Amino acid sequence: MRSADHANRRIFLALSLTVLAACALIGLPHRARAEASYPNRPVRIVLPFAAGGVADTTARIIAEKLGDKLGQRFYVENQPGAGGIAAARTVISSPPDGYTLILLTNGTAISVSLFEKLPFDPTKDFAPISSLGFFDFIFCTGAKSDFKTLADFIAAARAKPGALNVGTINIGSTQNLSAELFKTAANIDFTIVPYRGTPEVEVSLLQGNIALMIDSYSAIKGNIADGKFRALASSGPVRSESTPDLATVQEGGIANYDVVSWNALFAPARTPPEIVKTLNGALQDILADPDLKKRLIALGIEAKAGAPEEIAGRLKSDIDKWRKVIEKAKIPKQ
Numbered sequence: 001m002r003s004a005d006h007a008n009r010r011i012f013l014a015l016s017l018t019v020l021a022a023c024a025l026i027g028l029p030h031r032a033r034a035e036a037s038y039p040n041r042p043v044r045i046v047l048p049f050a051a052g053g054v055a056d057t058t059a060r061i062i063a064e065k066l067g068d069k070l071g072q073r074f075y076v077e078n079q080p081g082a083g084g085i086a087a088a089r090t091v092i093s094s095p096p097d098g099y100t101l102i103l104l105t106n107g108t109a110i111s112v113s114l115f116e117k118l119p120f121d122p123t124k125d126f127a128p129i130s131s132l133g134f135f136d137f138i139f140c141t142g143a144k145s146d147f148k149t150l151a152d153f154i155a156a157a158r159a160k161p162g163a164l165n166v167g168t169i170n171i172g173s174t175q176n177l178s179a180e181l182f183k184t185a186a187n188i189d190f191t192i193v194p195y196r197g198t199p200e201v202e203v204s205l206l207q208g209n210i211a212l213m214i215d216s217y218s219a220i221k222g223n224i225a226d227g228k229f230r231a232l233a234s235s236g237p238v239r240s241e242s243t244p245d246l247a248t249v250q251e252g253g254i255a256n257y258d259v260v261s262w263n264a265l266f267a268p269a270r271t272p273p274e275i276v277k278t279l280n281g282a283l284q285d286i287l288a289d290p291d292l293k294k295r296l297i298a299l300g301i302e303a304k305a306g307a308p309e310e311i312a313g314r315l316k317s318d319i320d321k322w323r324k325v326i327e328k329a330k331i332p333k334q
Contacts, residue, residue, distance in 0.1 A: 038098055038275050039072040045265070046077050046091050046102045048084030054135075054218045054299055055263055059103050061295060062132055065286045070278070082334065083111040088120045096268040098275035102126065106174050106261040109318035113326045114172045116333040123316055126266035128308040129276055130283040133301035134262045136236040137178050138217050139249065140229045142205050150233040150252035153212055154186055161189040167201040167210035170194050172331060175214050177322060178235055178259045180329040182214075182249070185257045205229065216261075217242050217300030235259035242300045263301075264311045276308060 045063055049055045056078065063074040079087040087102055094100035108122050139150060147153045157164050166182075168175040171194045179192045193210055195201045198219045205213045206228060213220070217240070223229040233249045234240050237258045249257040265283065267276060286292060287305040296303045 038278055039070055041099065042073040042075060043098065044075060044077050044100050046079055046087045046100065048080060048087035048103070048105075048107075049078060050080040051078050054216060054301065055103060055105065057299060058133060058263055058296060058301055061292070062283070062286065065289075065292060066279075066282055069282045069286060083115050083118060084108055085119060088122075088125070091266075091268055092120055092125050094268055096127070096271040098267060098271055098279070100268065101129070101279075102266050103132075103263055104266050104315070105263050106318055109315055110172060110174060110177065110322045110326070112319045113323040114331070114334055122266075123312070123319070125269050127269050127271045127276055128312040128315070129265040129267055130280045130287075130305045130308065131262055131264045131311045131314070132283070132287065132305070133296055133303045134236075134260050135216060135218075135242075135301050136234040136240045136260055137175055137214050138220060138224075138231050138243070138246070139182075139212060139214055139233045139235070140205075140220060140224065140231045141212050142208065143228055143230050145211065145230065147211070147232065148230075150247070150249060150254075153232065154188055154253065156211075157186075157188040157190050162191060164190040164212070165193050165210040166190050167193050167195060167204050167213040169198060169201060169215070170196065172326075172334070174259070174261050175216075177325050177329070178214050180331075181259065181325050182254070182257065184325075184328060185249075186254045202229075221300065240300070241302050242297050262311075262314065264315075280305070280308060 045059055047056055047059055056076065059076050063076055066074040079090060081087065084107065091100055091102040104122060104126065111118055112122065141147045141153070147156070153164070166179050168179050170176065176192065176194055183190060195204065198215055201210070201213045201215065202220065202223060204210045220229060224231050231243065231246050233252050234243055234246050235249055235257070237248065237250060239246065239248060265279065283305045287303040293303045
């Protein structure tokens with residue numbers, strides 16, 4: 001009996017292994033077909049921002065173009081929250097199948113050092129797909145200000161250390177840290193005044209409560225166009241396509257000052273390379289379109305796709321860059 005039982009167990013084990021192997025063989029072609037036909041249903045792009053901002057507008061424009069290019073609906077889902085935590089959790093917990101994507105930004109790099117304990121690692125928990133666009137920040141003053149150039153402001157700050165106020169949005173924002181970096185790079189002292197939002201900074205500049213403000217071109221271009229603000233410099237290493245006549249901070253005499261913010265598309269880690277390749281190829285075509293470039297330049301965004309490795313490297317380098325600024329400014333962790 002024992003011999004018969006042993007033989008039966010061997011037969012059962014052999015049959016089980018055969019069935020498992022067959023299932024695996026059946027599953028492989030199915031997965032390959034699914035990846036080859038990607039996308040075959042709507043794709044969600046999760047944004048860590050509220051609706052209506054530049055990142056939201058940019059994402060919706062590109063989502064529409066991706067849908068046209070790949071034959072399925074790409075839609076934006078806004079999940080705002082400090083540090084992008086809510087959006088990140090949603091995407092990390094989603095299957096790595098290319099149907100849930102996330103917009104990461106320069107702000108993601110800042111959050112790594114700004115938060116005491118971020119519940120995700122953007123360099124490990126996400127698979128990079130491509131950059132979408134890059135944009136500078138504008139240093140501007142009131143139209144009635146005595147500062148005609150950035151050099152004028154720097155000279156005044158050196159003459160009266162700590163006397164001038166510079167307005168930005170909330171502490172830890174890229175605008176706020178851009179001011180901190182400017183203070184260090186120019187070796188000058190001024191008071192950085194944080195506000196809850198851009199409209200409050202604009203009002204303060206118009207009222208003369210601050211001498212300078214730093215914000216994105218899209219946020220303040222209306223007041224610049226109306227002659228209420230005077231743009232003094234842009235933050236990038238070269239002149240922006242959206243403000244080609246505006247000198248950079250480096251041209252204003254501050255060597256190596258370089259602040260360029262960015263938006264990029266990522267997927268959950270372990271997303272199949274074939275899907276990443278499909279999305280990257282589509283974005284390369286979409287972001288090279290002259291009409292799309294023109295639409296984004298109007299928002300102050302320079303549309304630019306790139307290899308996944310490029311935006312992954314930018315994320316890592318910006319994490320290191322802003323960590324140093326945060327530590328030097330002694331900004332408390334959130």
